Structure formats: C-alpha cells, structure tokens
Amino acid sequence: MQVVVLKLDVHCEKTKQKAMSTVCCLSGVNSVEVKDGKLTVTGEIDAYMIVKKLKKICHTEFISVGPVKEPEKKKPDDPKKPETKPPDVIYHYVPPCPPYYHNFNGCYNEDPNACVTS
Incomplete structure (x- = not known):
C-alpha cells in the first residue's frame, strides 16, 4: 500500500469531480x-x-x-497493577413468615340441636 499526493490546478467543481472519478476508476485504488x-x-x-x-x-x-503510515500501536503497560478483589458480600437469611391457618368449621349455629333441611 502506498500514498500518492498530487497537486492539481483545479478551478471549478466540475473538473474536480472529473479528476476524482478518473482516479477512482483505476485498479488498486482504495481511497481518494x-x-x-x-x-x-x-x-x-x-x-x-x-x-x-x-x-x-x-x-x-x-x-x-x-x-502508508500505520497508526501507532499502543504499548502495553509494563507495571502490573495488583488485582483488586471485590469485598465479600454477606447475605442475611430472613425466614418467611409462617402461613396463617384459619380454623373454620363450616356452618356455625347457635343452637347445636337445630334441624338442617336440604
């Protein structure tokens, strides 16, 4: 890959576009x-x-x-930083509330000797 820089005597936009299209049509051109x-x-x-x-x-x-000038590669940092360990997380267990059982005997009558008709 190589870079070619040329000086053009271009006085109008039409000539500039024609020069660019001529160069773009050549084989091996990556950018203009x-x-x-x-x-x-x-x-x-x-x-x-x-x-x-x-x-x-x-x-x-x-x-x-x-x-073509290649972009400068970033040099790796030589001094290694000590790895910081995240603090241990302590989880507190909270037991769930016991279920509430409602004792329901079906029908409730004041008179236990009452007659039930169906």
Whole structure:
C-alpha cells in the first residue's frame, strides 16, 4: 500500500469531480481525497499512471509518494497493577413468615340441636 499526493490546478467543481472519478476508476485504488487543491490517493497503485490520466484533465504535479503510515500501536503497560478483589458480600437469611391457618368449621349455629333441611 502506498500514498500518492498530487497537486492539481483545479478551478471549478466540475473538473474536480472529473479528476476524482478518473482516479477512482483505476485498479488498486482504495481511497481518494481532495483538499485545498491536493489529491491524495491510497492503494496498490502506479503513481505514473495516475499522473498520465490526470494530465489529460488538468495540470498535475507530484508532491509525495510513499508507504502508508500505520497508526501507532499502543504499548502495553509494563507495571502490573495488583488485582483488586471485590469485598465479600454477606447475605442475611430472613425466614418467611409462617402461613396463617384459619380454623373454620363450616356452618356455625347457635343452637347445636337445630334441624338442617336440604
């Protein structure tokens, strides 16, 4: 992978779009970006072919050609921090309330010798 930065003499938006579409159609191009008259192309590309195609559209100059800068890898922390153990949790057991039994004898009459008819 390499990055090619080119200077373009672009005076209108139409020419800028035409240059971008021309570069995007080339094989091996991963990304194309235009800022302040500079065209940045990233990918497995031939810088000479890009300039050859763009010179038909507008005046083009090389600024730089080089490998893609990889993002810096984060270095692991050498001093190991002691592992903090969470405090032990103490659970209190609360027994449930005993069920309430209501003693019900069915029918309640004041006179136990009363006659029941069905």
